[in-house]
Amino acid sequence: MIARHFKRALEDTLANRFVNAVTMMTIALTVMIVSAAVLVFLNASDWMSAWQQGTRIMAYLRTDAGGAAPALQHSIESIEGVQSAHFIPRDEGLRDLKARMEHPASLFEDLLENPLPDAFEIQLKPSNGSWEQIEAVAERLKSYVEIEDVEYGRQWIVAVRRIAHLFQTLGLALMGFLLVAAVAIVANTTRMVIYSRQEEVETMRLVGATDRFIQAPFLIEGLLQGLIGAVGGIGILFAGYSALAVRIEQNGLAGVVTLRFLSLEHMVLITVASMLVGWLGCYVALKQFLRL
């Protein structure tokens, strides 16, 4: 029976080529936009994660606390999530600063004394790179009386977190809107097809066909539209991604910007979601029509 419905669905899809092509293109476009949003989100997450893992915390000591450095180092390294704490005496700090500055002479020649304090450069364990963990370690460091100030790019972290949250919310809202729009478009297209075949559906009912028998080919058509739309949408996105990757390679940014495409799991998930959208659109239209 399923094979018969499948054959009928294929024949009907071919018979209503234009309307079905419009539906598939709409689904493809929706899949492409949603997938692009997922792709941007995934890559942005990768970049942020890499950045977080490279984050170091600087703890600056009070001027009179230099003698406590060995004990303090031991104590800091025992904090959960801390991989290492490297003590930087104030003289070494100034040397490093001078070495990093391009024109040191003009800036440092008038200095009467070293303005830098002793400091610790603290590296976190790679597995403890989340914003919350960085902040937790920073708060713990601030509680030491020997430490005057802790620096870990707090403003940056807050700003980036806000932007990431905004993007996430906007992305989810956009995806939800697009999915609802896709279902509505598929439902309208199916409604058009059903109205054009109203007499056929009526005849089927009059000869004893159940609603399920009438619905089956339409629902299979919906699944097919979703499948083909998903393959098309992901295909277009992959073409765009490949072109961008080539551009990055040509501009010598391959080592700086790392890109990755959707995983197989993501693609399967998007395809299944797209097929569900096609199915749901047909189901909504049929439900309204067959209730009459």
Added chain:
Amino acid sequence: MTDHEDRPAIIRLSHVHHAYGRHQALTDLSFEILKNELAFICGPSGAGKTTLLRLLYAEARPSSGEIAIDGTWLGDIPRSGLPLLRRKFGVIFQDYKLIPGRSVFENVALVLEAAGHRRALISKKVLNVLRMVEMDHHAGTLPIRLSGGEQQRVAVARAVVGDPKIILADEPTGNLDEASAQVVMDLLKVAYIRGATVLIATHDKAFIHRLGGRILHLKQGRLAAFERIEKHHDRTAL
């Protein structure tokens, strides 16, 4: 008004009224059609023949009154039960109601597919019935490429292919040439002899006299008279 033979009633109407808006199409119809009876509904255009048939296969619900088919009151059948009810009928529609995008074979096979029969059985039965209406050579043809008479034969084939208990025919020989009308008549006769109840709406008197049976005269939606034309059908000939 009832028939006095022993056979049970397969169609029973009790004070059935039906109106389209303000227009009263049927008024206080009460009668029975017996199992394996051959009956005709006669009357001029607009007498309510088609409306009556539509009520029987539940395409429309009566405004009031009750109809029982094969012992079940239609008012007791939920919407989900209508397909099963309709499978008891083979209906020859006045406008044929063939699906334009499907071949002759597919149109006839639809009844059996909807009833969930196996493909092999469907092929066998459909080709057999198409042979009977002399349309087997058109099995792959779309209805639009057939003449009116040929389309009517396909409609008849679709009505009888599922061996229904009741065959309803709405003007089955209207606009047909003599040869096509004869094929249709023979097929309805065969179905009747095989045990089906056949109810034909027609005003073709020659057709009625050749087949014979009970005649229900409708006039302005009311049952005006009963009449019987006796005719012997040789059941051993099959």
